[in-house]
Amino acid sequence: MKFGERVKNMIKSWLDIRPTQGQTFIINENMDFQANCIKNKIWYRGDSRELSEFYSQLMFAEDTFWGAAQTADIRMKKSHSGLPKLIIKTIINTVMTDYSGDNVEDEYWKEVNKENEFDSKMLKALLADLLHIGDGAIKINYDADISDKAILEWVEGSKIDFIYKRGRLIELVFKSYHEENNTTYLLEEHYGFGYITYKLLKDGQEVSLNKVPALSKLKNVTFDKSIMWAVPVMLSEAVKYKGRGESIFEGKYDSFDSLDEIISQWLEAVRAGRAIKYIPESMIPRDPETGKFLLNSNPFDNKYISSEGSMAENGQETIEIKQAEIPTENYLQSYITFLDLCLQGVISPSTLGIDNKKLDNAEAQREKEKTTLYTRGLIIDTLSDFIPKVINTVLKSRAQMEKKSLPEDVEVSLKFGEYSNPSFEAQVETVGKGKQQGIMSIEACVEELYGDSKDEDWKLEEVARLKAEQGIVDIEEPAVNFDLEMGKEETSNTQKTEETEPTEQKVDGQKEDEKGQEKVNE
16 A cells, blocks of 8 residues: 555544533523512412512513513503412312321320411411422420410521531521611521520621510520421422422413413403494484583493494495404413413313313323322422421420420321312212122221211211111121030030940840840750
């Protein structure tokens, strides 16, 4: 091979890969965690005016529906769907409707639970804040002026700072504002492992708690370092804010904004497409006193528009009614599309009572219903971890207040019913088939039909009534000892019979021999 060809082959096989130069990207977050909490609150409150005012103060919000400024002469009513609040309230109902409390038998916890309305009221408020804020915590206090038992206070995440060290939570700082003598003070309550400390701040500087008389009785507390008198909770950790919880609205803001835009446009089209009456001037109603035309300028009831000449071909003055055609199908298609975007990964449309039969068949709706089950399951798992911690922390704090040794953690199980149970009629049909096929007893049928809706005494009485109606009589089985004794007696009788029979046969044989011998002798 010639030298030139070898060079050509070397060039063909040569590959020079050089590393790229490093690049720096600078992204400015448009709001911090506290501002994001405010945005979530505004969406949850569901007031259209508050949404418009809030978005008008945000940077880079001009291209959003709620942040866009309207032309002075062309104004459109901005309507809000109310979907965010509806989502949260429905999710809470799916969880709390079937919640039957815990199995803890401790009398002190039962009294604390009742006084603080923990099961009946606090958990619902807790879930509402947890879903749209992302996190929060329950703090435990003791105030003899209010109660001799533990006082539970739920605080949502926008009023708490989470302090971490090496990835572990070491302290919660609860913040609250207090007004005194036209001055605003910030109270910081630091809850850590083994201590509670209070700081009152004015313009960032610490001042005495006596500045606010209502706070003058607060005293720092120290106790065992193994526990914290506060229990935090979050559904899932936020992607944008490390160590904080994430709202279910995260990533849905643009979809909510677009859905409101479609609803508002649809409403505007309906308003602009009202029937219009074209009436000649001679036929327009007049005020009997002044003789002026009765023409209304309100866009809701403007029905009369005059015409200078006759609108008929024969020159006769007539009233003509015209109405614009509204593209309802287009608006409906857009509405359903963005509605799906708002609900994806959170809740099923059928759970909210939204009928999408035009686009989804029964199988598709059942698949979407699984989304509700996943969200509900996440909440139940979170509560199943959070509530036992609250109960054990309350019991341990009581022991510390009474200067006793810390008790062991009690085992706590929560009673949640099943979601999306079939109707009673469907249950009767299914259970009835099982009974007919002999695979279910009367006791199993009653338990399956009524479950926790009836107490045990009622279910026992119902089983007895059903058995009596069907002529089923329960017969007591003989005792074990009685069976053994009967078996022994039968065995002994059998042995005696076997021993007696050969003797009788022998006697009979001897008699026959004796008779035979007598005949021979004769």
